[in-house]
Amino acid sequence: MVGSPNGGYFINRITSTTAAPLKAYWDSLNIQPEENVEGQGRSDDYPFQQAGIATSGYATGASARKTTTQASKWGGTANSAYDSCYRNAGQCSALQGGGEGPRGEGRQGPSRAVDVTWAGGGTVTTCGAKGSSGSPEASRRTQRDIVAAGHVETKNACGADVRPGQPPADRGEAGTHPGVARSARSAEGIPAIHGGGGSQHRSCDTASNINATILNRSADGVAYAIWQLAVGGTPTNDFAVAVSPTAGSVARGATTIATVSTTTTSGNAQTVNLSATGAPSGVTVSFSPSSVTSGGSATMTVSASATAATGTFTVTVTGTGSVSHSATYGLTVTGAGGCAGGQLIGNSSFESGTTPWTATSGVITNSTGQAARTGSYKAWLDGYGSTHTDTLSQSVTVPAGCASYTLAFWLHIDTAETTSSTAYDRLTVQVGTTTLATYSNLNAATGYAQRTFNMAAYAGQTVTLKFTGVEDSSLQTSFVVDDVTLQAG
Numbered sequence: 001m002v003g004s005p006n007g008g009y010f011i012n013r014i015t016s017t018t019a020a021p022l023k024a025y026w027d028s029l030n031i032q033p034e035e036n037v038e039g040q041g042r043s044d045d046y047p048f049q050q051a052g053i054a055t056s057g058y059a060t061g062a063s064a065r066k067t068t069t070q071a072s073k074w075g076g077t078a079n080s081a082y083d084s085c086y087r088n089a090g091q092c093s094a095l096q097g098g099g100e101g102p103r104g105e106g107r108q109g110p111s112r113a114v115d116v117t118w119a120g121g122g123t124v125t126t127c128g129a130k131g132s133s134g135s136p137e138a139s140r141r142t143q144r145d146i147v148a149a150g151h152v153e154t155k156n157a158c159g160a161d162v163r164p165g166q167p168p169a170d171r172g173e174a175g176t177h178p179g180v181a182r183s184a185r186s187a188e189g190i191p192a193i194h195g196g197g198g199s200q201h202r203s204c205d206t207a208s209n210i211n212a213t214i215l216n217r218s219a220d221g222v223a224y225a226i227w228q229l230a231v232g233g234t235p236t237n238d239f240a241v242a243v244s245p246t247a248g249s250v251a252r253g254a255t256t257i258a259t260v261s262t263t264t265t266s267g268n269a270q271t272v273n274l275s276a277t278g279a280p281s282g283v284t285v286s287f288s289p290s291s292v293t294s295g296g297s298a299t300m301t302v303s304a305s306a307t308a309a310t311g312t313f314t315v316t317v318t319g320t321g322s323v324s325h326s327a328t329y330g331l332t333v334t335g336a337g338g339c340a341g342g343q344l345i346g347n348s349s350f351e352s353g354t355t356p357w358t359a360t361s362g363v364i365t366n367s368t369g370q371a372a373r374t375g376s377y378k379a380w381l382d383g384y385g386s387t388h389t390d391t392l393s394q395s396v397t398v399p400a401g402c403a404s405y406t407l408a409f410w411l412h413i414d415t416a417e418t419t420s421s422t423a424y425d426r427l428t429v430q431v432g433t434t435t436l437a438t439y440s441n442l443n444a445a446t447g448y449a450q451r452t453f454n455m456a457a458y459a460g461q462t463v464t465l466k467f468t469g470v471e472d473s474s475l476q477t478s479f480v481v482d483d484v485t486l487q488a489g
């Protein structure tokens with residue numbers, strides 16, 4: 001019902017999605033519509049709601065009274081009914097009268113529209129219901145519109161269908177009320193018959209009984225809503241991003257993967273660049289591909305280095321296009337089990353050239369002067385019998401997360417020194433700037449002896465293992481090293 005003479009602007013389920021375009025149109029006119037409280041449970045779309053069909057609709061009020069506030073923002077008369085004739089059988093009878101009651105009778109047959117002029121001069125209109133001659137049921141229905149799944153039903157005041165934009169056919173007393181479509185058809189399509197004559201007699205669908213402005217705005221709003229539902233506007237391009245699984249665990253030195261998926265949620269697909277934040281130290285997150293067209297997906301690879309921080313972290317995966325959206329990934333980095341163990345010293349027996357060792361001249365050799373422990377090569381430091389310094393070093397990356405780290409090498413010391421108390425010639429073994437051990441001519445012995453050291457203190461670091469042999473001015477001491485290993489496991 002959208003033509004109430006003293007109408008307001010109401011929308012059924014005004015906050016619903018279905019109502020959105022209806023409300024949007026009236027909002028564009030700054031109408032400030034309200035919920036159709038009065039029509040709840042009885043509005044035309046109520047049966048649709050009962051059937052679980054999302055509906056909405058406009059209404060302009062029935063028998064309730066317009067408030068002062070509503071009159072202030074909408075115009076009209078405060079404290080008067082939106083539609084003083086709405087289903088008011090007691091007042092809108094088929095009788096004409098004067099004084100305190102009807103003074104004339106315009107009683108018609110079944111399904112007739114009936115006009116009654118009251119003594120007070122007001123004109124009240126009802127529609128006669130079938131079989132209720134003399135006491136027409138107040139079933140007056142002005143034009144109403146229902147939007148249900150894009151369907152618009154327009155009915156005239158008496159419930160008959162009309163085409164939008166076409167007033168009811170004038171079947172009444174042409175000329176009596178110039179410019180006014182005076183009669184409507186009954187629900188059965190029978191032309192309404194007007195009781196009596198003269199200016200006080202009007203059909204139920206007269207322009208004087210509707211508010212043209214409200215009706216016009218309602219019709220426009222419905223048209224707008226239909227267009228929105230059928231064609232749509234120009235939505236903003238948007239997308240969503242998700243990560244699956246939403247959490248994962250990775251051990252130090254290992255990798256794990258997840259899938260980043262995107263979906264276009266409105267508008268057109270767009271390029272989404274992927275990035276991640278929140279990964280702990282030592283963990284890198286990469287995407288392949290690094291950008292996708294929304295709707296596409298990428299593989300996220302999480303790589304934890306041997307030195308990665310352990311614990312649980314939240315990695316935020318962000319997709320950036322015309323807007324940005326994020327998803328989170330719970331990452332747990334574990335230490336145990338992440339040991340990238342093994343034997344870490346390269347060319348440990350010196351049989352493969354000099355790489356990756358760094359040594360002074362003549363150190364790595366297959367000279368027969370000192371036997372190798374294995375193979376034919378070894379590292380022979382000093383042995384000159386004169387002031388001399390030899391070095392032998394190698395850089396090594398010690399992984400984190402291992403249970404044990406053992407440095408071992410075989411050392412043979414041969415000397416010409418005869419003292420049993422003075423270390424004239426020395427061999428120093430260092431890791432970085434830390435000295436692990438020092439040997440001298442006092443440690444001379446036949447054959448090789450294995451020396452071992454715990455290197456756990458260097459887990460997660462890249463360090464240089466270095467042997468330095470310093471010989472004094474006389475009496476040679478040879479420091480012969482072979483089979484250097486650093487076992488992490």
Ligand SMILES: [Ca+2]
Pocket residue numbers: 349350351372373374375376377378482483
């Ligand atoms: Ca060797």
Ligand SMILES: [Ca+2]
Pocket residue numbers: 385417424425471472473474475476477
């Ligand atoms: Ca010496």
